[in-house]
Amino acid sequence: MTSRHTLDLPGLLPLWHAVHDRLSSGRPVSRVRVGPLDDAGREALADLLGLDRLPSAEPTIRLAQLEAAVADACGRPVRDVVTAILGPIRDRAAERERDSIQRTALWDWLVGHEVVTTQPALTEWVTHLRTNGLVDGSPDRTRSLLASALTVLAALPSDGEPLPVLAARVLDGDSHALDDGTRLSSLVLRALAVLYGTDMPDSAQGRRALWGRAGVADDELSSTVLAAGLRLGGDGPVARIARISADAGHAVSLTLAQLRSPGELGRSAGPVHIAENPSVLALAIRRFGASCPPLVCTSGWPNTAVIHLLRQLAACGASLHYHGDFDGEGIRIAAHVLAKTGAVPWRMAAEDYRSAVPRIPAGPDPGRLTPAPWDPALSDAMAELRTAVVEEVIADVLLDDLAGRCPGSTACMTSTPPLP
Structure with a gap:
């Protein structure tokens, strides 16, 4: 059994608690206020300090005075005494x-x-x-x-x-x-x-x-992705369905269920471009028909089927190129698609935005803006001009880019008729 310290007395405990707390502050200490003390505590303190009268109920004691009294009583410094009685002294400042x-x-x-x-x-x-x-x-x-x-x-x-x-x-x-x-x-x-x-x-x-x-417990059939021009070299059901639709000049709607068991996909015939809005895909089909280059639509925020298809295409060696709306939400969607699929921006730089704004001088406000990780200057430009540019406004520019992916096709070189 550990013996008690000679100064571990009931009447002195308020003193030791006050000293322990002040020393644990981690700051220099010259005085310690004690109390309130009862009569027994006042008597014990008077005896320790050698006072000729009882102190007040809440006395302030100079630490140097206490050090001298404790040294006379037990030959040890105050820090050692309070550590022995109450445990280690902290350093709250540190x-x-x-x-x-x-x-x-x-x-x-x-x-x-x-x-x-x-x-x-x-x-x-x-x-x-x-x-x-x-x-x-x-x-x-x-x-x-x-x-x-x-x-x-x-x-x-x-x-x-x-x-x-x-x-x-x-x-x-x-x-x-x-x-x-x-x-x-x-x-x-x-x-x-x-x-x-x-x-x-x-x-x-x-x-x-x-x-x-966020794709948790998505319905396998209601989660779908729109695409056009996907000519995949594999013999699996998804590749065959996509090829048949592409050869017919139609879009294909693939379900999450199909993409979970796609069979052999094979490589895509060329890079895959990605648009945010279905109307861009519709314009591409109208202009290019059966010659439409590979194009996938996220339809706004991409669901599980969209991300699943894009990741599968990337795994098959396709390079992915994304374009979306120039507004706050569009920038966040773009950052999400790029982060989740490895796609790279397609005409999504600050200079692309600045060149598009004159097309709609009275465009809507872009809303809440967040940084564009691929081009910090883009968000700055949008904050300056405060004009949203939706994808449809520059659809002709995007389709002209796609036209370069199907050279030799008359359909690819003609202008895009407007949607009804």
Whole structure:
């Protein structure tokens, strides 16, 4: 059994607690205020300090005076005495400094993470998290939780998996990690709400809808992708369907179910271009017919089928080239497609935007702007000119680019008739 320190007396405990707390501040200490003391505490303090009268109930004691009294009583410094009685003395100033450094490192890591830098709209998510403080009490625990959230975001859009299956696949087998109401689920949903420009859902139904938008438990038949001119060299059912439609000058609508079991796809005959709006695809078919170069449409925010097809085409060696609307939402969609598929921008630079604006001098406002990771000058130009340019406005320019992909075809060289 450990023996008590000779100065570990009930009447002196308020003194030792006050001294321990002041020394733990990590700052220089010259005086310590004690109390309130009861009569026994006042007597014990008077005896220790050798006072000829009782101190007040809340006396202030000079540390030098206390050091001398303690040295006379036990031959040890005050720091050793309070450590022996109450435990190690902290350094709260150093702890705060370390915590500040850790917090700064945490937020620097998050804002520089690849998932965030490739989809700059997520900086709004980072700002929200930083403003509201640590998610899980400490920088280390918060970083671990955020790393899990980023792992999930990197895996989205999902391939139509149920939420527990997705969680088990990407989070070390923990099928309940993304259950409704968990901190991790809320973190990911808030990021998705920022990406898609929606409010954070406040109901279970709204949360399920947001997960569905990210491809979680998508319906295999209702999730589809429009394409034209896909002449794939393989003998699988998807390649044959796409070839038949391309040869007939028609668009093809492929379901997620088909893309999950495509059979042999083979290589695409040339690079694949991607448009955001179905009307651009319709104009391409009208102009090029059976000579239409490979073109895929995201129809706004891409669903699971769109991303699935684009990834399959990239895996088969096709180069992907994306164009979308010049507005805030269009920039976020473009960043998402580029990050998820490896596509490169197609006429999506600041100079392309500036040359397009004169076509619609009274165009709508572009709305909430976020950085374009492929060309920082683009968002600056849009903030300056405050004019949205939808894809249809420059469809003729895009189709002229495509015309160069089917030389020798009369259809490719004629002008594009307007849609009815």
